[in-house]
Amino acid sequence: MGERAHYVIKEGGSWELYYSQRGGRSIELDLMPGPDYATRFARGQRPEDGWMNECECAAAALVDLGERRLLWYSHRIGDPAYRAAALAAMRRTWPDGWRLGWAYDGLREIAGAVGQDERGVRRWSGVPVPDGVRTPEQFMAAMPRIRLDPRTYPPGCELPRELPFGPPPVRPSVGEDPPTLITVVRDGVTRAHLTGAAASMVIENGAASLDAYRDWPPVTSWPVFPDEGVHLDADTRTAGVWTLRTLDRALDEAGGRWPGWRWAHWRDRYREHLARAAGAIALPEPDPAAGLRRLAREFERHRRADAGARSAASVRRAVGVLASAAEAADAAEAAAAAAA
CATH class of the missing domain: 3.30.420 (Nucleotidyltransferase; domain 5)
Known part of the structure; x- marks a missing residue:
């Protein structure tokens, strides 16, 4: 990226x-x-x-x-x-x-x-066919690293001006950090899986990809909170998606890729997903106080590196906001520890 x-x-x-x-x-x-x-x-x-x-x-x-x-x-x-x-x-x-x-x-x-x-x-949607190239044989001679499937492009046929990409396949995670959470409900049983593919790619793979999850090993716990999630309920043909990143209009085309399904856009509301996951996976709870402290540290480090920013009144106001928020988070955490 x-x-x-x-x-x-x-x-x-x-x-x-x-x-x-x-x-x-x-x-x-x-x-x-x-x-x-x-x-x-x-x-x-x-x-x-x-x-x-x-x-x-x-x-x-x-x-x-x-x-x-x-x-x-x-x-x-x-x-x-x-x-x-x-x-x-x-x-x-x-x-x-x-x-x-x-x-x-x-x-x-x-x-x-x-x-x-x-x-x-929009991200590249296909491979442009060079000017003067019309047939699969000419294309593969001009671009020998690309092989065309003869079932899709028979020998001698006229090629379109662009050869479209299919959506990248979604595969189980091999340690990507953070991953995308996929939960699948089938016959009343919810199973959780993790993938390194973006949530938009899960949607783009369409309903035909649903059976592939049967062969994926379920994941019952994970030490890192995901940054995207997709919930697929095969029993009711309903689905939902949330992200801390972007979906790049994938939901606009979900109807054609998932015929008969109803999709919900949960924006960044990951708790909507977890409520439907029925405890299929244990994840660490995000720590708001830690987030505030990290933001304050990152902002201070960034400010020190920028001489122009150090003199800006608006930057000084932001420093005050972050400092007070971080102090309040520390105080709340200390009070909770003392009460425990």
């Missing part, structure tokens, strides 16, 4: 696009101080005429000054406690009247919010 980021500043009927090679690493910290600092920071990055696609972009933010709206996401935040702390802190550091939203559909949602064709930022 990398660490690249886009920033969009919208004012009135116009907007400006900026790019950072490493901004995805710390976008939440650069947005934390509020709209004035976030706008100045974004305009200090490299102006761009063209967008990355969603595979390349680890994080992005739209600051709409006219509508007083912040829309953002990051693929670099997987810890639910840290993410919750960042969202809570930003609700205090951004002024009243601003709408703060997570772009659950990622870069497509941000591009669409400024009137751009979302297809222009």
